[in-house]
Amino acid sequence: MSAGTEHVMVVHEQDPYNAEPTPSALAEHALTPVGVFYGRNHGTIPVIAPQEWRLRIDGMVEHPLELSLADLKQRFAHREVVATLQCAGNRRAGLQAVRDIPGQHPWGAGATSTARWGGAGLADVLAAAGMRPGVTDIEFEAPDIAGEATPPQPYGSSISAAKATAGETMLIWEMNGKPLPVEHGGPVRVVVPGHIGARSVKWIERITAQDHPSDNFFQASAYRLLPADADPARTGIGDGFALTAVALNSAILRPDDHAVLPSGPTTIKGYAYAGDDRGIARVDVSVDGGRTWLQAELEEDLGPWAWRFWHATVGLPVGEVTITARAWDTTAAVQPEHPESVWNPPGYINNSWPAITVSVHDVAG
Ligand SMILES: Nc1nc2c(c(=O)[nH]1)N[C@H]1C(S)=C(S)[C@@H](COP(=O)(O)O)O[C@H]1N2
Ligand SMILES: [Mo]
Numbered sequence: 001m002s003a004g005t006e007h008v009m010v011v012h013e014q015d016p017y018n019a020e021p022t023p024s025a026l027a028e029h030a031l032t033p034v035g036v037f038y039g040r041n042h043g044t045i046p047v048i049a050p051q052e053w054r055l056r057i058d059g060m061v062e063h064p065l066e067l068s069l070a071d072l073k074q075r076f077a078h079r080e081v082v083a084t085l086q087c088a089g090n091r092r093a094g095l096q097a098v099r100d101i102p103g104q105h106p107w108g109a110g111a112t113s114t115a116r117w118g119g120a121g122l123a124d125v126l127a128a129a130g131m132r133p134g135v136t137d138i139e140f141e142a143p144d145i146a147g148e149a150t151p152p153q154p155y156g157s158s159i160s161a162a163k164a165t166a167g168e169t170m171l172i173w174e175m176n177g178k179p180l181p182v183e184h185g186g187p188v189r190v191v192v193p194g195h196i197g198a199r200s201v202k203w204i205e206r207i208t209a210q211d212h213p214s215d216n217f218f219q220a221s222a223y224r225l226l227p228a229d230a231d232p233a234r235t236g237i238g239d240g241f242a243l244t245a246v247a248l249n250s251a252i253l254r255p256d257d258h259a260v261l262p263s264g265p266t267t268i269k270g271y272a273y274a275g276d277d278r279g280i281a282r283v284d285v286s287v288d289g290g291r292t293w294l295q296a297e298l299e300e301d302l303g304p305w306a307w308r309f310w311h312a313t314v315g316l317p318v319g320e321v322t323i324t325a326r327a328w329d330t331t332a333a334v335q336p337e338h339p340e341s342v343w344n345p346p347g348y349i350n351n352s353w354p355a356i357t358v359s360v361h362d363v364a365g
Contacts, residue, residue, distance in 0.1 A: 008036055012105040016041035017183065020110030027253035027269050030302060030309055031082070031176060032113035039183055040087050040111060042146035042155055042218070046203050050179075050187040055171070059139070059208035062130030069173060069187055075128065076120035081168055083193035083305040084273050085200055086246045087111035088223055091350040094339045101347040109251030109354065112273065114306050117191045118174030122207075123165040131161070131209050138164035139208040140190055140201035141216070149217035156216030157199050157223070159192055159244070161209070168193040168305055171204065193305035194276035196243045198223045213242065225344055232345040246275030248335055249351040250283060250310075250327035257356040262363040265313050268296070270354065272327035273307040279330040280308040286324045287314050290337065290353070296325070316360045324355045 008025040012018040020038040029036070050069050057065040067075075090111035092104060126138070139158040146155050163169055172191045173180050180186035185202025192199040198218060213219055215237070224240035226232070250272035255261060272280045284293035296312035314323070326335045336342055339352040 010108070010110065012107070016043055017045060018105055020107060021113070023109060023251070023253040024256060026110050026113070026271075027309075030114065030300060031116055034175060034178070034181055034184070037113040037115065037184065038085075038087065038111050040089075040197060041144070042148060043144035045183055046144050047182060048143070048187055048203060053187040055188065055204060056206045057125065057129045057209075058206070059210045060132040060135045061126075061209050062132060063128070065125075065129050067125070072120050072125070072171060072173070072188070076124045078118065079121050079170060080116060080118045081170060081191070081193055081305055082114065082116050082302045083168070083191055084112060084114040084307040085191070085197040086249070086273060086275075088196040088198055088243050088348040090249070091251065091354070092347040094350045094352060095343050095347045098339050098343050101345065104347050109253070111197075112251070112271065112307065114302070115175050116177065117170060117172045118177070119170050119172040119188070119191075121167060122169045122171055122190065123167060125171060125207075126165060126209070129209070134211050135161045135209040136211050137161060137213045139210055139214040139216070140199075140204055141206040141208070142201050142203045143205055144203060146217065150221070153217055155201065155218060156214055157201060157219045158214035158216075159195060159199050163192065163195065163244075194245055196223065196246055196275075198243070222346070223348070225348055226346065228343050228345070230345050235345075243348060244276075245278075246273060247349050247351045248274040248278065248327055248329045248333055249349075250325055250335060251354045252323060252325055252356050255356070255358060258358070260359045260361065261316060263316055263318050263360050264363065266316050267311050267313045268323055268325070269309065269311040270325055271307040271309055274327070274329040278333075279304060280327055281330045281332070282328045283308075283310040284326050284328075285312040285314060287316060287321055289322060290324055290326075293326075316358070318360050318362050320357060321360050322355050322357050324353050326353050
């Protein structure tokens, strides 16, 4: 959004603001700078003065709370987590190439970014409110109105009480060591590491402990995985299943798709990520359509909630070359080969093998 980002960001929509960095910009930093971090919004960004911001905690709790930002900072231990946010629509363009998905942004592999987040543990705040027995879900509500929802309503969602009280789930007011910018949810947002980005509710205003999932549109109707033969026009509340953990996925960020390159050794770089209790175990690269594979080198481990950058140096033959990758997670799951096999009507979770095509020229020797 800030000046100077126009060559870095691909803007899908101005308002609501939806933009992703180019693959090569994303590849530059393992901790994504704020000006490069993707933005995914369902409504107009609300501007809330930090002094006026209040968080209500209610529902099945002993002590309903109303907290200011100063209260949050004073009453709870400061914690940090390096976490990747990945939109469920990341890499949708690959599904749209299989079959049209109308009305949805054609996200590339840039609807994923990683930051160091600072704030308070949601578990600590919920403990202060005192959850009553029988709580199964924690609901989040924000003030931004999503026009695409039926009926139009404030953005919201929920996560399980177990995930909400796991140490990694946080209320965040710092991003990469600076106050959380408004476009990423400032003054305060939720960050749910390991879950799809949709659960990390920005501009959080209300947290409700309850015994059922949220009936907000973005929990009950959207961000659900429907079968490939579902008619999106006829689906409704509760169809399919709600997306929670991020599925094992990877992307090739360098070189650029359609790059023209000299023959000889070329370094391929990308990211791999798997949500919740899974880690990245290995990434492989192929330049012959998956007949043979070369193991990539995993770069720095930023912790259990962060993506893993990887690179591999391969010898490229002359001609049109397709470079493919596949990641394995710590349960030995591997990415599916074809986007056809994971196609679904709203176009979520395209975790098929990423591929780019490059034109390789002989260098006179
Ligand atoms: N209040 C609110 N929170 C929200 C959203 C939104 O539109 N409104 N979008 C969600 C989605 S779908 C994603 S992927 C992430 C994106 O966070 P970012 O814009 O900071 O990258 O925020 C989530 N939280
Ligand atoms: Mo998202």
